[in-house]
Amino acid sequence: MNRKLNIALISPRTGMYRFGTGVFPLTLRYAPLNMVTLAALIPQELRGEVTVYDESVQRVDPTKIKADIVGLTGITGVSLRSYAFSEYFRRQGITTVMGGPHATLMPEEAGRHADAVVIGHAYETWPRLLRDYLDGKLQKFYYPPEKIDWSLIPDPQRDFFSDKRFITTNSTQAVFGCPHQCEFCVTPIICKGNYERRPISDVVGELSRMKGRYVTFLDPSPVENVEYSIALFKAIAPLKKRWGGLATTRIVDNPELLDAMEASGCFGLLIGFESLTDSGNTTIGKGFNDIRKYRRLMQELHARNISVMGCFVHGLDSDGPDCFKHTLDFIHEANVDLPRFTVCTPFPGTPFFNRLKSEGRILTENWTLYDAQHVVFQPKLMTTEELQEGHIRCWESAYRISSIFKRLNGSRTFLEYTILANLGYRFYCHGHRRFPPKRMARDWQLDVTTAADIASIQPAY
Ligand code: B12
Ligand code: SF4
Structure with missing residues (x-):
């Protein structure tokens, strides 16, 4: 079978670090590695259209994103917004996968909002997950092997960020x-x-x-x-x-x-x-x-x-x-x-x-x-x-x-x-x-998040 996957990778913003209205007039930071590394890990034979979005340096309109799979990352501060993105895409029938520090710390919680959760480093599990998806065998949780083979790390696809406003990619x-x-x-x-x-x-x-x-x-x-x-x-x-x-x-x-x-x-x-x-x-x-x-x-x-x-x-x-x-x-x-x-x-x-x-x-x-x-x-x-x-x-x-x-x-x-x-x-x-x-506490919501999603994600403040 020769099916190709269209994959969108999204790094949601936090309250204070955001494009346009955040605390920084310019992005005074280096580019993170996670999403550009995941992009590089997608096996060549499965690659359809791959896009990488970082909400700290660009506006991301979820209604414009069409993909088979959406991958979402998140540190703790962005996790609720990650969940909101995930709930939105699942409503559109798009499969969502979560990974990164917060999903690794709280896999059960992340699993309530995404179709699959990748725990820890993904050098081996992310390509496996994509193959499982195509075979109709997507699992809920993907754990890293006991011993990670660090030589599997690819050169990240830095060109995804070359026109974005990072100090360096x-x-x-x-x-x-x-x-x-x-x-x-x-x-x-x-x-x-x-x-x-x-x-x-x-x-x-x-x-x-x-x-x-x-x-x-x-x-x-x-x-x-x-x-x-x-x-x-x-x-x-x-x-x-x-x-x-x-x-x-x-x-x-x-x-x-x-x-x-x-x-x-x-x-x-x-x-x-x-x-x-x-x-x-x-x-x-x-x-x-x-x-x-x-x-x-x-x-x-x-x-x-x-x-x-x-x-x-x-x-x-x-x-x-x-x-x-x-x-x-x-x-x-x-x-x-x-x-x-x-x-x-x-x-x-x-x-x-x-x-x-x-x-x-x-x-x-x-x-x-x-x-x-x-x-x-x-x-x-x-x-x-x-x-x-x-x-x-x-x-x-x-x-x-x-x-x-x-x-x-x-x-x-x-x-x-x-x-x-x-x-x-x-x-x-x-x-x-x-x-x-008080402003921060509500800040994770997306414009397209529905009342039902908010009820499922809403934390106490
Ligand atoms: C770049 C970076 C930032 C950037 C961008 C953050 C971002 N949104 O990505 C900036 C400078 C903004 C930042 C800020 C902060 N950061 Co920071 N940051 C990092 C850093 C140094 C690198 C991240 C990275 O690219 N790693 C390299 C990649 C390859 O590893 P990875 O992210 O773990 O990704 C792998 C897996 O997790 C997995 N994966 C990740 N995402 C996904 C998604 C999918 C779909 C899949 C399948 C797999 C997957 O695949 C990757 C390859 O194996 C990490 C430390 C580190 N080295 O990881 C801290 C880290 C993420 N930051 C951290 C912290 C605490 C902060 C700050 C609070 C620091 C501070 N004291 O102010 C602020 C918070 C900002 C905010 N307002 O919330 C913590 C996160 C803790 C947490 N539970 O939230 C970390 C882990 C550092 C630490 N040891 O404390 N940070
Ligand atoms: S555990 Fe290690 S990485 Fe974390 S603060 Fe202590 S010295 Fe730094």
Whole structure:
């Protein structure tokens, strides 16, 4: 049989990150890999018309989409909108498949809204699912094999995004999972505590086929296997790329690793400092973050011309109303190039969610509010209002012109990027007040969602 499948892949938007009316005037972000990877995984002999939509950079009108199968992805914050899309397409007789972080964390829930759910990585299961569909044997749940063959990763079909407004479409991933178990983090849950690596030659091959110089590594925890990381950095150095990625604060104790990063073209790292107190880091199981070494880490990175997106979380059980001041003092003293703040968020499926649930502290299970910028649980040492307001004020203070000037003047690292990024974030943080919880709570709905669908999806707020 020679039947071809028409497939539409949709990444729905969240409340604050949206095309046109979101917090960013432009899309200040790199392209995600998931949908363009799934597009590349569709077996050649089954390929009909394949389209990829990302609602954060384009308007998506579901009434215009005609396909045999619609694939939907979603992090927790977009999951209700994903369900709304799915319910709409099922009403049109189109088969829907869900995957991604939230469906992996909550497969039963996703299964109530989609015909099939792909749990975890899809390198092997997505092509199998498509063949099952054609054979009339579609299953409800697809689990990844015990041992994933990382060499199955194809070059993503980046051309789907080339005319979209991403900073770069050159994203890739070399390492999967994390050996740590931070209480709030979804990575160890999704990857079942495994920490695995792609063959270095595959990563080098993919990088060398990318157009342009700039690359983003999306690995949530890339440098915990130091031997692999140094070998990877040495292997990519001859390509003369410039790359940004993530790292933990632990790199401060490893000058060889820092030197290898610099020599391989690293221009920026996202680092989870999380808390400025020992008790804060210990409560979340991130005790390896040593606050006494934070300033030295910043100096080591700036000395190597590596800029830092520093991530800080507010609302931990040991955080009182003074936590915002600690964060602001640190970002100014250490000249953090691009500070980023989140409200501690108990993503469902994590130990953090389970603990707060058992303590009766989860205030809403409306997943749209689980975007790490809205308070969804009862903090211990603050009121919800103190946490929400303090968090927004922290953003606003960090992105005053005087604050930007102080930090960047002290850092003077990769200014051609950090000045623009700071101005973008300045605009972003002033958008926070436009997205109060009540507005956000309804934000997942589609124009074409019917009352019956809303009843089936509607969470409590
Ligand atoms: C790119 C990215 C973003 C982008 C775009 C997000 C998006 N909508 O895709 C931006 C910058 C906007 C972003 C923002 C945030 N993000 Co983010 N982000 C990522 C990141 C780094 C890469 C995603 C990616 O492309 N991965 C690579 C692909 C290959 O893996 P994958 O996504 O898991 O997809 C595979 C499978 O899941 C499966 N699959 C996925 N979708 C589908 C769909 C179908 C139909 C099928 C069959 C299979 C399938 O197939 C793929 C191949 O195996 C991930 C971390 C990571 N490395 O995955 C975090 C991650 C997705 N983000 C996360 C978080 C927490 C956030 C923020 C809250 C961060 C913050 N602190 O502010 C914000 C939230 C924004 C909001 N308002 O809600 C969490 C998700 C947690 C959760 N439960 O929601 C992750 C997992 C990181 C982490 N460890 O915490 N993020
Ligand atoms: S927060 Fe970072 S270090 Fe902790 S488990 Fe998640 S990926 Fe690993």
